Amino acid sequence: MIYFNNVSKAYRDGLALDDVTLTIVAGEFVSIVGHSGAGKTTLTKMILADATPTEGTVLFESIDIHKLKSKELTKLRRRIGVVFQDFKLLQNKTAYENIAFAMEAVGKTDEEIASDVPHVLELVDLGHRLFHFPNQMSGGEQQRLAIARAIINQPEVIIADEPTGNLDPINTHEIVQILKKINDLGTTVILATHNRGVIDSINKRVITMENGKIIRDTKHNK
Amino acid sequence: MTELKRIIKAGFINFTRGGLISFAAVLIVTITLSFITSIILLQTVLYSSLNIIKDKVDVTIYFTVGASEDQIMLFKSSLEKLPEVANVSYVSAEENLKSFRERHANDYSTIAALDEIGSNPLGAYLNIKAKEISQYENIANFMKSDNELVVGSASIIDKVNYYQNKIVIDRLNSIISGAQKLGFLITLILVFISIIITFNTIRLTIFIAREEIGVMRLVGASKMRVRGPFMIEGAIYGIIATFVTLLLFWPATVWLGRNMTSFLGFDIYDYYITNILQIFAIVILSGILLGVISSFLAVRKYLNK
Numbered sequence: 089m090i091y092f093n094n095v096s097k098a099y100r101d102g103l104a105l106d107d108v109t110l111t112i113v114a115g116e117f118v119s120i121v122g123h124s125g126a127g128k129t130t131l132t133k134m135i136l137a138d139a140t141p142t143e144g145t146v147l148f149e150s151i152d153i154h155k156l157k158s159k160e161l162t163k164l165r166r167r168i169g170v171v172f173q174d175f176k177l178l179q180n181k182t183a184y185e186n187i188a189f190a191m192e193a194v195g196k197t198d199e200e201i202a203s204d205v206p207h208v209l210e211l212v213d214l215g216h217r218l219f220h221f222p223n224q225m226s227g228g229e230q231q232r233l234a235i236a237r238a239i240i241n242q243p244e245v246i247i248a249d250e251p252t253g254n255l256d257p258i259n260t261h262e263i264v265q266i267l268k269k270i271n272d273l274g275t276t277v278i279l280a281t282h283n284r285g286v287i288d289s290i291n292k293r294v295i296t297m298e299n300g301k302i303i304r305d306t307k308h309n310k
Numbered sequence: 311m312t313e314l315k316r317i318i319k320a321g322f323i324n325f326t327r328g329g330l331i332s333f334a335a336v337l338i339v340t341i342t343l344s345f346i347t348s349i350i351l352l353q354t355v356l357y358s359s360l361n362i363i364k365d366k367v368d369v370t371i372y373f374t375v376g377a378s379e380d381q382i383m384l385f386k387s388s389l390e391k392l393p394e395v396a397n398v399s400y401v402s403a404e405e406n407l408k409s410f411r412e413r414h415a416n417d418y419s420t421i422a423a424l425d426e427i428g429s430n431p432l433g434a435y436l437n438i439k440a441k442e443i444s445q446y447e448n449i450a451n452f453m454k455s456d457n458e459l460v461v462g463s464a465s466i467i468d469k470v471n472y473y474q475n476k477i478v479i480d481r482l483n484s485i486i487s488g489a490q491k492l493g494f495l496i497t498l499i500l501v502f503i504s505i506i507i508t509f510n511t512i513r514l515t516i517f518i519a520r521e522e523i524g525v526m527r528l529v530g531a532s533k534m535r536v537r538g539p540f541m542i543e544g545a546i547y548g549i550i551a552t553f554v555t556l557l558l559f560w561p562a563t564v565w566l567g568r569n570m571t572s573f574l575g576f577d578i579y580d581y582y583i584t585n586i587l588q589i590f591a592i593v594i595l596s597g598i599l600l601g602v603i604s605s606f607l608a609v610r611k612y613l614n615k
Binding site: 163193 | 316527
């Protein structure tokens with residue numbers, strides 16, 4: 089479903105990705121591990137066209153992501169849900185409006201929004217936080233809200249970049265469980281993290297990166 | 311349609327939640343619009359005082375004593391046909407004498423001398439007003455030309471005071487056109503400066519939201535869906551600032567009208583009230599355009615993909 093063909097990315101201070109070739113199949117749960125600066129974030133940014141490769145191509149199905157025009161890119165992004173370490177919620181919008189905004193973006197009707205938003209917030213256990221602003225919520229709650237926003241439009245892929253980086257172990261566990269549940273329902277999940285414990289608890293395919301290269305790609309075995 | 315409704319609604323919500331930032335933006339736009347309103351009023355003051363001065367300039371043609379009224383009237387009608395001429399007024403020899411006597415009513419020796427002569431020593435004259443000061447030259451040239459009518463009248467023309475007033479008229483003409491050019495230039499510069507200030511303020515409000523703009527794009531919002539609410543917000547700044555500005559100018563013009571009318575030569579409050587609709591139209595249009603265009607440009611910077 090997602091193909092990296094000999095992708096390299098050079099920044100001024102060196103290579104963030106070094107000749108990466110990688111295939112991710114639909115329905116997979118792929119964890120990408122490595123130290124900070126190993127290239128995990130750059131890899132996920134490539135899929136969103138938030139970063140452009142210096143060399144090589146990134147394909148989503150048969151589409152070359154980096155050759156898309158702005159309008160087509162907008163359409164592609166609607167097929168991908170994103171969760172970030174720093175949540176990236178819209179601070180001046182309530183929990184309800186944050187989700188509604190993502191639905192409006194894909195052209196859902198007011199009726200669909202009114203019925204689906206409370207439902208998805210209930211799903212991530214935020215049913216009581218509908219009209220709170222992000223800064224009135226805890227880190228765990230904000231991340232769950234971000235996940236709710238990522239899944240509301242039933243994307244084919246969820247990209248989670250260090251989603252547990254700012255959370256305590258209990259919240260981390262909750263987030264991982266939610267991601268697993270999403271994957272069980274058929275959505276491809278790409279999780280970038282430097283937390284070994286998180287990967288151990290998932291027990292799925294793990295890609296290990298170092299200095300912009302993939303040094304190991306295994307189905308995780310305890 | 312729903313898209314538009316949502317954009318407008320989001321714009322209003324952003325404005326009300328913006329709090330202090332929205333307030334600051336409205337304040338800055340208000341200052342800009344006050345500038346524009348002051349300039350409208352100042353231009354009016356400038357033009358009206360220039361008009362008063364212009365009105366005092368004229369050219370008089372004095373006729374010889376005994377020139378026939380028919381000939382003078384023929385000459386008058388040919389002058390009136392000139393496109394540069396605004397109006398020509400005729401003062402007959404008798405009227406001239408009458409006003410001369412009134413002017414010198416206390417000057418016994420002059421009156422006595424007049425009585426001594428017995429007949430009227432004064433001729434008739436024509437008073438010409440041009441539409442523009444610069445056109446007196448053309449009118450004077452016309453009278454010098456060998457136009458048939460002029461040639462026929464040459465014998466009855468005693469003197470034309472244009473040549474005596476020429477230096478004054480020329481100088482006044484250059485002062486007036488200079489004042490108008492300078493006024494226009496200052497207007498342009500002030501408007502330009504205030505537009506830059508407003509643009510930067512709005513850019514600052516959007517700078518605060520730059521991360522959100524990126525997030526909105528990553529969530530899959532179209533460019534218009536991201537940009538639209540900011541543009542609506544900009545329009546709201548403009549609309550509110552317009553009302554604040556016009557409200558502030560009301561007591562200001564009342565005061566000016568009360569204290570400056572005799573100095574300016576017209577009542578500025580009267581002008582403000584009778585032209586309030588046009589002023590409103592200019593100010594609100596400037597306000598909305600300023601807000602919308604500034605927002606449009608400022609968001610563009612963060613919208614690259």
